[in-house]
Amino acid sequence: MFLLGLFVLVPIVLSFASVVSHIVFHYSSLGYVTNGEAAITEIIAFGVFWALNRFYLKTRVSWWAKIDRNWLWGLALLIVLVGDATLNPQFTLTVGAIVWALVLGVVVAIFEEYVFRGLLVTTLRAHFGMSEFWTALWSGIVFGLAHTVNVLQSGNLLDTIAQIMQAVGLGFFLAALYLISNNLWLPIIGHAIIDSFDQLAFGTLSNAAGTSLLTGIIYAIVFLGLGVLIIKTHADLPKATPHQHVTQRSREKMDFNRKTNESASMKMAFYAILIPIAELIFGTLLSIPFHSKLVKVIIVDVVFFLGFLAAIWLFKDVLKRDWQTFKLHFWRGFFLDIGAVVITYLLLPAVRMGLNLFIHTSSAAGGLDVLSVQTAGLALVASLTTLMAPFTEEIVFRHAWFYQWRNRGIVTWLMLILSSILFGLFHWNNFNGDVTQMIPYMVVGAWFGLIYYWSKNIWQNILTHFLFDFLQVLAALFVLVMTLLHAAG
Structure with missing residues (x-):
């Protein structure tokens, strides 16, 4: 999942960097450059990964x-220059073209080599x-797989496959x-050198x-053959030892097989x-007397915030204990969580398609329609509940109603089923009471429960859930930014 997490994180960071760069050039006099x-x-993306590595x-x-x-x-890389010269x-x-080709070639190379060779190779070893x-x-x-997104730019699947194989x-x-140097x-x-040549030759790096x-x-x-030859002829490379840069204390903390003696309550x-x-009850009842959508949304936010505080207070000991463990390998857990989020987003449509084979399920109850009639700012305020939900829901449904009942045979798995059903039903308002x-x-709830069962750390779950929900906040923020840009234009 570490590899999958990196694969997903790179396009996310590049997308963020692209938006920032676009805004800078849109509002400055640099648009002609x-x-x-x-x-x-590329520079912003490199800065993000450099900071990520520098501080975490x-x-x-x-x-x-x-x-x-x-x-x-x-x-041997001259082979690429000769081959590309035939295209x-x-x-x-x-x-100007030469200067920009060199600039683009260097900044792209620094970013990609830092991530895929500097960080990835060193971490794997x-x-x-x-x-x-x-x-x-x-x-x-x-x-290679990181280049799959290029199909969205070129629209040519065969050329994208060729680029992936080359990469x-x-x-x-x-x-x-x-590794050898x-x-x-x-x-x-x-x-x-390769990227600068291609920029000069074709005017693009896509x-x-x-x-x-x-x-x-x-x-x-x-190049696969040459790479194998390099490795075989440098048999004196230092051998890697798992966790060779991790302290003994950290290794003990990362033991997923540790036993716990916590009793169920x-x-x-x-x-x-x-x-x-x-x-659910107070968020609905307290907002009924008001007609303003903004007031209704704020009331719901406040109710969820109070629930968030209550959950944190009730299970503060669990959160504090597990955080002491999780923070020691936070970014490893982060990358694992990105992989878990990808699986979650694959799981949801798969279950929905499976359900459609047996029963008819309607689309989400007006979720998109609500966003279409609300202002961008209102949508952003409404999405704030998704920042609190991962804490409250993981504490309630995964810890209190599942994990604390582990090591009890069939009871453990019955509680997994029960907690997953309760988790699904908690989204009652999202679907106007349509249980199907x-x-x-409910299936996602079971998946999150298994993550907790395997990791034995509630923060692994909270971060997975947070990343899953955070995309809604990003979507609302994106709509707000685009609305502001449109209004300013």
Whole structure:
């Protein structure tokens, strides 16, 4: 899930960087600068990952090291220049074009090599103890798959497949270079030369030009072979040990097989279930006398906030205890949670399609219609409940009504089923009481329960749920920003 999490995080960060860059260029006098927006996007994205590593991941990326004659392997990248030169290039050799080609080539190379070689390769070696071959292979695969989003830009599936194959081969080769040289600048320079050449030759770094299925296959085969040769001829590479940069205390904290002696409390479960019931009842009743949509939304937000505080207070000991464990490997858990969110978003439509085979289910009860008639600001205020729900719902439905009943045989799994059903029913207002539409959320509740059961840490669940719900807040924020931009324009 770490690999999947990184695969998902890269396009999210790039999308964020692209929006910021677009806003900057839209409101400044820089709009005429060709390719400037793309360059700033890559710089912002690099800054995000650098800050992520600097303050949290703390992965030791090796930028400088004596490379001796290992740099000669990089000459093999000339194969790409020769191959791309056969794809009908249209060189633009003005001073401006050359400068921008170099700038784009360098910033793209720094960002991608830092993420896919610097962070990914180092993490796979240091924390997962992978061999040189598997480390380089996973680096190439994730790097290749990260290019799948380019199909949205070019609309050409075959060219995208060709680019993915090329990226897998080159990613494997560049990872091998990084492993033998311990110098990130070696793959950066090679990568930058290729991208600068393609920018000059085709005027773009997308797969809309300068890509063919034949060259993609050739590059994949050649550079996979060269990468294997590099690894085989450098058998003296230091062997990786799982968690070699993790302290003994951290290893103990990350033991998912640890036993707990916490007893179940029916009283606490009863108190906990009162929270969502009160939210549903009082959130509805207290807003009835008011006609203003904004007032109604604020009342619901306040009611959910009080429920959030009550849940935190009732189970503060559990939250504090598990946080001491979770914070020691926060970003590993974060990447795992991104993978879990992806599975959740695949699970929801799969369950809905399965239900449609047996029963007719209508669409969500006016969810999109509500957003269409509300102002963007009102939608953003209404979405604030989704920031509190992960805490309240995971405490109530996953901890109080499932996890505290673990190690009790059949009772454990009966409580998983019961808590999942209750979780689905809690979304009553979302679907105007249509129980059939709540079934997918019951399945998601069971999935979240299994995450808690396997991880033994409630923060793993809270963060998964938070990331899942946070997309709604981002959507509301995006609508608000676009509305403001439209009004300003």
